[in-house]
Amino acid sequence: MTQINRRIVLASRPEGAVTADNFRLEEAPLAELAEGQVRVRNRYLSIDPYMRGRMNDAKSYAEPLALGDVMIGATVGEIVESKHASFAVGDKVTGMFGWQDYGISDGAGVRKIDDTHVPLTAYLGVAGMPGVTAWYGLNKIIAPRAGQTVVVSAASGAVGSVVGQLAKLAGCRAVGIAGGVEKCRYVVETLGFDACVDYKAGNLYRDLQAATPDGVDGYFENVGGEVLDATLSRMNPFGRIALCGMIAGYDGQPVPLKQPQIILTMRLLVQGFIVSEHLEFWPEALGTLATLVASQKLHYRESVVDGLEHAPDALMGLLQGKNFGKQLVKIS
Template sequence: MTTYKRMALASRPKGEVVPANFRLEEAPVPTLKDGEILIRNHYLSLDPYMRMRMEDVKSYAAPQALNEVMIGGTVGEVIESKNPKFAVGEKVQGMLGWSEMGVSDGTMLRKLDTTHVPLSAYLGAVGMPGMTAWYGLTQIMQPKAGETIVVSAASGAVGSVVGQLAKLRGCRAVGIAGGAEKCDYVVNELGFDACIDYKAGNLVADLVKATPNGIDAIFENVGGEIFDACLARMNPFGRIALCGLISGYNGESMTVKNFRVFLTMRLTMRGFIVSEHMDLWPQGLTELGTLVASGKLKFRESIAQGLEAAPEAFIGLLKGKNFGKQLVKLI
């Protein structure tokens, strides 16, 4: 193998992302310097945060550079090493982007044990999405047994973990998802107490029915009218973990009509970026890995085949077409 494929950001989106924003390239396999590792990526993670990084705006991280490989989490196998800490054949997780191969000096590269946890799960339930769920729930929502928590995008890679962790802590878990199939999965497979199909057109009434004792904490992935409806059901001193606002990533209005509830119910809301809390990752990943290995934490994956399929899969993710964690299989 003398060349490999990679996907670069060709242009910044104007509104919705389109395939022309990306460019597939072929590059020669790099020659390693001392201390470097060559990794053949097996899976690429596609995540909503990538949409914000495509914009040239002030945010929590620098914008994705034009004509450079798109940012993204990967898992793969070491195929050549000039670093004594990594051996050929070891499985690793890193941020090597939308690319079939990547070079690392070992910084931010994590060795993986695939004995009891599938390789792909390290990009989902036992990776950044799982840690996002764990951090938002345990550090911001801080639910107590018997409380009601609501999770938007409940069938996704992050939301699905939030609800299951809440159930394990004795909470009533209510999900919000798009479509009957996703809601059935959230209740019957993941064990949520209820799931509201926001596409059914009865969001407010269904939310009242599913939260008879109000809402004590929200894990917010969507924003917009779904978030507004949940705010109206909040109990005094409720907590909100603000993880994402996917309904507004293409420039739609994010007006909050029920803002006064923050005052009347004395609410606390905190936005967070999980990569800023690496000190807690060992604790969270240990719990998540143990739960996945023992079958107590379930997950589902949507897998696109080949790097060429990544743009359409990403566009689908932003429109909610994925079911569970969206991955691209590269090998």
């Protein structure tokens, strides 16, 4: 009996917010492997904000997905068939196989992983691309020094949660910004931040002012909009901002800065970055992160949706801030 591969493709481009109609679930027979290829059975799929940008037909740092393409995404799974000398059936791997049951590769971009001490799902979050994103933005752009104050937006999320914990390990005061009392409690009580500001409470600037009495030296930005405006107003001279994401404007019109002059008057460094352009730092970052996870010095939380067919709902929920921690899809 021929095995079937289920896959979710981009059916149409969003106009404003993403909807279920932008996706299509397809089935196709598995193709035969060529020499030098492996087949991977995906077990978990990572859902990340960057996926929203790839759905647009617009100039960006990467080519947009074409209509009919399998939705992009990182996965973890195991090799179920191999005609490649470096991979054996049963090897656990991670790669960019997208929203589908199975992926085929010639080995490029596929990395073997060991889940003896680090859970398989962690390689899609804290010990994977989101963790490396946090490590790079904090260490290579913010460059924190002990005693300084580092603020992190989306602090309970996959990237922000790692930024704050690494900042604490560097001897900094870590202040998070998150949405809701429960998320802020988690950021302080579980992740160990010094404070967390609930932007949904309606007193964003005043609460941030109270949480940063000595101003802000480094800011890791995942959100944009009013959160960026409020934090800019607290920046100290020569502060550094690692601009990772602007999720507040992904589903609509970009939100302009209210006081861009602060960048000049405070002589701020504002650096946008794409972590896939800095692959030379990945081995160091991944090694550090995996060691911290294995020794239980780096905490994380996951939101898991069961079933490939529910991946669109997971992405829409992520863009609306409904996830708590790293958003994953378990592929049944």
